[in-house]
Amino acid sequence: MLPGPITDYPVLMVLIFAIGATVGSFLNVCIFRLPEAESIVAPPSRCGSCGRRLRFLDLIPILSALIFRFRCRYCGHAYSWQYPFVEALTGTLFLASVIVFGPSLEAAVTIVVSCSLIVIFFIDLRYLIIPDGLNAIILVCGLVLDVHLLATHGWRQGAVRFQEVFSGPLGAPPVSVDALTGAIHWVYLPRSVVGILVGAGLFLLISWAAGKIFQREAMGGGDVKLAGAMGAVLGGGYLFFTYALISIVLGAVVGVLLIALRIRSRRGQIPFGPMMAVAGILMLFWKDPIASFVARLYHLP
Ligand SMILES: [Zn+2]
Known part of the structure; x- marks a missing residue:
């Protein structure tokens, strides 16, 4: 292990960012190929306009975009800003994970979950689907x-x-209290299992209620599955409820803005996955301050 915090090692920080940016380049491939059910390993990347196979110089994360000014150097076709943006974002998240959590399992999990959320953000934005494989990861x-x-x-x-308070008839003492000895038997469930049930359950309920209120599908099955998966990561307690609240507030604000700016019509479909992805990344990195804020709010220990 390193003596001292990672911020004392600028070369290592640049290296971690570069690894992250390279992974971001792979995430771009996933974003474009997963919805089309294409392989994410083969064939090698080509220019979407002229079909020329991209060489090493064209594929350096962030730098190629800057050097060739967001264009294909063979045909001049302009590339989306999304490529360098995803690369820079992934590099930053890699670095932030290691700075916040140190070299730990939590850092590794934060990296894998945020990468999946980045891919979900862009795929759901464009195709209104969330691939099951990403939720599974x-x-x-x-x-x-x-x-x-x-x-x-x-x-x-x-x-x-x-x-086990719910197992007896209403008003009767909990059956978990042993009548003879007065001993209380507790039921223990893994945190992730409770999280999956609470997460998927809550979003299923919201989806059903929103469907009744707005008279159309407000949330897809992919959103409910993502909620269950995030429940496994955050647990079924107030961390998850805070996560759900942030997603819903984000969804409402962005939805109103999009309609006010006439980018989407009132009847148009606005994907909810991107809000859940942003809220998820916020919760992963600011879990502790957000949790202590919520705990203070409700006077929890
Ligand atoms: Zn080209």
Whole structure:
């Protein structure tokens, strides 16, 4: 391990950013090929206009875009700003993860989940779908975090504790209290499992209610699956509810803005996945300050 914080090592920071930017270049490939069900490894990248195979010089993250001024150097076709933007964003997120979490499992999970959320952001924005594979990657990250938590803290400290209050008839004492000894039996469930149930359940409910109110589908099945996956990462407690609240507020603000600026019509479909992706990245990096703010708000311990 390094003696001292990573910010003391500028060369290492540049290297981590460069690795992130290179991964961002791969994310761009995913964004364009996943919805078309094309392979993300082959064929090699080509110019979308002239079809020339792109060489090493054309594929250096961020730098190629700056050197060739966002154009194909063979035919002059202008590329989208999205390529260098995704590369710079991914590089920044890599660096931020390592600075915030140090070299840890949490940093690795934060990187993988934010990369998936970046791809979800752009695919849902353009195609109004969220590929199941991306939700599955996020879900697996949540499970990995949980397995680590249970392995280091043990089942009783790492899992969520429930009292079996709901198993008896209303008004009767909880059956979990042993009538003879007075001992309370607790039910423990892994944090990620509770998160998946709360996440998917809450969004299913919102989707149903919004459908009734607006008389059209306000949220797709992909959004509900993403909510379940984010629940696995954030757990089913107030962190997840804060996440849901941020997504919904973002959705409302952006929706009103898009309609006010006449970018989308009132009847037009506005994808919800991008809001969930932005809220997810915010929660991953500012989980602790956001959590303590919410805890103070509700006077939680
Ligand atoms: Zn070209």
